[in-house]
Amino acid sequence: MTNNRVVFFDTTLRDGEQSPGCSMTTQEKLTMAHSLESLGVDIIEAGFAMASEGDFAAIATITQAIRKPRIASLARAKKEDIEMAARALQFAERARIHVFLAVSDLHLEYKLKIGRAEALDQAGESVRLARSLADDVEFSPEDATRADRDFLVEMVRIAVEAGATTINMPDTVGYSTPGEYGLMFREVRERVPAIEEKGVVLSSHCHDDLGLAVANSLAAIEAGARQVECTINGIGERAGNAALEEIAAALYVRGDRYGVNTGIKLESLYPTSQVLGQIITFKPSPNKAVVGDNAFAHESGIHQHGMLANPLCYEIMTPALVGVAKTNLVLGKHSGRAALRHRLEELGFSLTRDELQHVYYSFVALADRKKNIYDQDLIGLLTDNIRLRRHEPVSELD
Ligand code: KIV
Ligand code: ZN
Numbered sequence: 001m002t003n004n005r006v007v008f009f010d011t012t013l014r015d016g017e018q019s020p021g022c023s024m025t026t027q028e029k030l031t032m033a034h035s036l037e038s039l040g041v042d043i044i045e046a047g048f049a050m051a052s053e054g055d056f057a058a059i060a061t062i063t064q065a066i067r068k069p070r071i072a073s074l075a076r077a078k079k080e081d082i083e084m085a086a087r088a089l090q091f092a093e094r095a096r097i098h099v100f101l102a103v104s105d106l107h108l109e110y111k112l113k114i115g116r117a118e119a120l121d122q123a124g125e126s127v128r129l130a131r132s133l134a135d136d137v138e139f140s141p142e143d144a145t146r147a148d149r150d151f152l153v154e155m156v157r158i159a160v161e162a163g164a165t166t167i168n169m170p171d172t173v174g175y176s177t178p179g180e181y182g183l184m185f186r187e188v189r190e191r192v193p194a195i196e197e198k199g200v201v202l203s204s205h206c207h208d209d210l211g212l213a214v215a216n217s218l219a220a221i222e223a224g225a226r227q228v229e230c231t232i233n234g235i236g237e238r239a240g241n242a243a244l245e246e247i248a249a250a251l252y253v254r255g256d257r258y259g260v261n262t263g264i265k266l267e268s269l270y271p272t273s274q275v276l277g278q279i280i281t282f283k284p285s286p287n288k289a290v291v292g293d294n295a296f297a298h299e300s301g302i303h304q305h306g307m308l309a310n311p312l313c314y315e316i317m318t319p320a321l322v323g324v325a326k327t328n329l330v331l332g333k334h335s336g337r338a339a340l341r342h343r344l345e346e347l348g349f350s351l352t353r354d355e356l357q358h359v360y361y362s363f364v365a366l367a368d369r370k371k372n373i374y375d376q377d378l379i380g381l382l383t384d385n386i387r388l389r390r391h392e393p394v395s396e397l398d
Helices: 026-039 053-065 079-088 105-112 116-133 149-161 178-191 193-197 213-222 244-253 266-280 301-309 337-346 353-369 375-389
Strands: 007-010 043-047 070-076 095-102 137-142 166-171 201-206 227-230
Touching (some): 070 079, 079 116, 137 149, 166 178, 213 227, 244 266
Parallel strands (some): 007 043
16 A cells, blocks of 8 residues: 655755756755755755765765755666765765666667666666665666666566665656656556565656656656655756655645645745755746745736735735745736735825825836836835825926
């Protein structure tokens, strides 16, 4: 029987860091790892020990400072990579060696230049070696979604027999669709009974080339995956990885559908996104779900009116749920009188209906000319308006 706890495997410091402009120093990775620990992720993939001295140092440093989440290092299915990962992880409270090997014919032929039989041998041998060095070993058949299904099943069977404790089936190039991805998990689970018998965890790992990474991850969870690999702000190779904050929020807001629980502290989502933004010096786009600047901003008059009457009209979660200070009723040319009155009242001005009407006309005229309306603009409008209505002369300075 599948349990209902989904493990969050964060790979911001490994796959996320592989994104252009996102490389981090050891100190920056450590800062980020502390944030991820506070956020409640279960596993932090801290790097790829064999990739560089910097990655090795970052993994080793993180294992000594972070005690709660399990720390993982990526390794190719090669002796030297696996031994290097084990060395980087030697001081971890709880360690995981994450071994990957291509499974699609395309990757085997053009990238690795090996045949299927050799790949199966490498998969078995590398997982056995990793298991002799760590009790927790994840195996990823890379490019699983473009692989021949029978061959994928065969490779998974061998990895499970060799002792893999987690099988991660990556959509390496973001090619899959939710229906297909879910089906792959169901089929592999059915055709490799040892997964169930040995309590091996199935894991999703999705890239966003078609904008489907989060949808695919959720489909995998519906199909029984109990680990999800993701990154903060969805950073990662090319179009990025599945965004952690979106998966966590979806599992919570649509708990009626997914019925699973996680260790993620939702109120830390926005602060963690901000920490990453400061480290890599770029923020997610304003319309990014959950953590973008506009995720809780409303400009149109109809929406603002609805929000003031009852926030549920246009928000499916409160900003506070994910650690955002408050809803932002942005004043712009689509705003209505209700939002204008609300903002003026926040600024300490209480206007009659008639006064509001006058100020509103000037406000719309200004908003047509100006992209952002600041509080100072509103105060300016108010004083102008009141002065005009009292027939006071406008000074030359105005
Ligand atoms: O996208 C991918 O296939 C990966 C593996 C190394 C897990 O990142
Ligand atoms: Zn990846």
